[in-house]
Amino acid sequence: MSHPVIVADECISCGVCVDACPVGVLELGDESAEVVDGDACIACGACLDACPAGAITEIVED
Numbered sequence: 001m002s003h004p005v006i007v008a009d010e011c012i013s014c015g016v017c018v019d020a021c022p023v024g025v026l027e028l029g030d031e032s033a034e035v036v037d038g039d040a041c042i043a044c045g046a047c048l049d050a051c052p053a054g055a056i057t058e059i060v061e062d
Helices: 016-020 046-050
Strands: 002-006 026-028 033-035 056-060
Touching: 002 033, 016 026, 016 046, 046 056
Parallel strands: none
Antiparallel strands: 002 056, 026 033
């Protein structure tokens, strides 16, 4: 299983990743986007592809 991780220092708070996520795993916080339900992530990569700042990485867990 995998889920996105937002690198807050690189996030520009544009919200593009939030809009790209088909299952609502992300939301825009005060200073950056945040993962609010990593367990619901379907690992589609939409947020990774959408982020113009490259501030999202993916953590793979067994």
